[in-house]
Amino acid sequence: MNIDKKIADDLVANDVSFVTTVPCKQLAGVIEEIEARDDIFHIPSNKEDEGMGLCAGAFMGGKRPAIIMQNTAIGVTINTLATLIQYYRMPLPMIISYRGELREPVACQVEMAVHTKALLAQLNIPTYHFHWQKDVEEFDNILKYTFMCNKPVAILTDANFWGGYGDQ
Amino acid sequence: MIRSEILKDIAPILRDQLVVCNIGIPSQELHAIDDQPTNFYMLGTMGLASSIGLGLALAQPKPVIAIDGDGSVLTNLGTLPTIANNVADNFILMIIDNGSYGSTGDQPTYAGKKTRLEKVAEACGCENVVTCQGEDTGKVLQAALASRKMTVIVVKCDSGNAKHPVITMDPVVIRDRFMKAVQA
Numbered sequence: 605m606n607i608d609k610k611i612a613d614d615l616v617a618n619d620v621s622f623v624t625t626v627p628c629k630q631l632a633g634v635i636e637e638i639e640a641r642d643d644i645f646h647i648p649s650n651k652e653d654e655g656m657g658l659c660a661g662a663f664m665g666g667k668r669p670a671i672i673m674q675n676t677a678i679g680v681t682i683n684t685l686a687t688l689i690q691y692y693r694m695p696l697p698m699i700i701s702y703r704g705e706l707r708e709p710v711a712c713q714v715e716m717a718v719h720t721k722a723l724l725a726q727l728n729i730p731t732y733h734f735h736w737q738k739d740v741e742e743f744d745n746i747l748k749y750t751f752m753c754n755k756p757v758a759i760l761t762d763a764n765f766w767g768g769y770g771d772q
Numbered sequence: 773m774i775r776s777e778i779l780k781d782i783a784p785i786l787r788d789q790l791v792v793c794n795i796g797i798p799s800q801e802l803h804a805i806d807d808q809p810t811n812f813y814m815l816g817t818m819g820l821a822s823s824i825g826l827g828l829a830l831a832q833p834k835p836v837i838a839i840d841g842d843g844s845v846l847t848n849l850g851t852l853p854t855i856a857n858n859v860a861d862n863f864i865l866m867i868i869d870n871g872s873y874g875s876t877g878d879q880p881t882y883a884g885k886k887t888r889l890e891k892v893a894e895a896c897g898c899e900n901v902v903t904c905q906g907e908d909t910g911k912v913l914q915a916a917l918a919s920r921k922m923t924v925i926v927v928k929c930d931s932g933n934a935k936h937p938v939i940t941m942d943p944v945v946i947r948d949r950f951m952k953a954v955q956a
Contacts, residue, residue: 622827622830622831645830647830647854647858648854649850649854650850650851650853650854651848651850653817653819653820653848654819654820654823654848654850654851654854655823656820656823657817657819657820657821657822657823657824657827657848658823658824658826658827658830658854659827660820660823660824660827661792661823661824661825661826661827661828661829661830661831662827662828662830662831663827663831664812664824664827664828664831664947664950664951664954665827665828665829665830665831665832665954666831666832666951666954666955667831667832669827683816683817684817684820686816687815687816687817688814688816688817688820688824691815691816691943692943692944692946692947693943693944693947694947
């Protein structure tokens with residue numbers, strides 16, 4: 605299975621047509637796939653909270669948005685999640701590379717990883733953890749759930765899910 | 773001329789447009805001067821008026837005016853390259869540059885010192901950057917709307933705030949009536 609293509613296919617099937625991204629080594633394939641799709645407008649952001657602002661505007665303009673980011677950005681975006689996305693009750697699927705989990709080669713990444721789920725739980729953000737490739741089968745349901753309940757929803761995708769980091 | 777006087781001046785122009793208004797006193801002033809369903813008031817997330825406005829402009833065809841402040845733009849300076857490289861010709865970013873953080877007590881910003889946001893915007897690739905004085909805002913804004921080109925307007929004015937109550941409208945109500953106005 606090509607995970608990148610599956611994720612882009614599910615986004616399109618759920619009418620998600622506005623996607624903002626920040627660069628990520630693990631998510632590079634899916635970012636490339638989204639850039640190549642005619643039915644998704646891809647707008648790179650300089651920072652994740654900026655991206656959430658873009659998504660909020662796109663949602664109010666009638667588009668279904670999504671953001672692709674790293675879990676370290678949870679530390680950057682808590683205020684935006686609480687006082688924009690949640691306060692105005694907007695849907696936002698967050699496809700998040702879960703750095704610092706199993707098969708992680710960079711020790712510093714673990715420091716945010718150990719806080720990631722606790723922070724998301726503190727914010728009452730529904731959170732899913734993709735560890736095995738077959739977990740991506742839930743993605744379509746998660747998107748439907750997100751736009752049903754108008755909430756930000758986190759999909760944490762760890763290194764195991766992406767097949768590791770290669771030779772490091 | 774202070775921001776509230778500018779907002780009073782341009783209220784008849786703003787009334788017919790989709791407006792995303794900056795957090796704090798700017799939203800309170802606009803709300804008190806001329807509350808409209810076409811106004812989206814930011815109650816949190818300093819710095820994101822320009823991003824919300826750009827996202828809205830890219831998602832639908834109606835003109836969008838983001839009313840921002842110099843302090844807020846400095847908070848989210850990455851917004852200017854994003855605006856420049858994703859041109860939405862229905863988008864106007866109007867930065868009311870009073871050189872201070874108005875909502876927190878008029879502490880000076882770097883834009884009130886050595887930094888020139890109009891030059892930053894140009895350096896970021898924004899092709900239509902207009903600088904004006906407060907009293908000329910109306911005609912500059914109308915010209916930008918008529919041009920149908922993505923425009924950044926930097927309005928130079930004095931620091932100072934009008935005294936208005938906080939907005940107590942429920943955020944979901946603000947958002948819902950705004951979305952209905954977008955679709956109308």
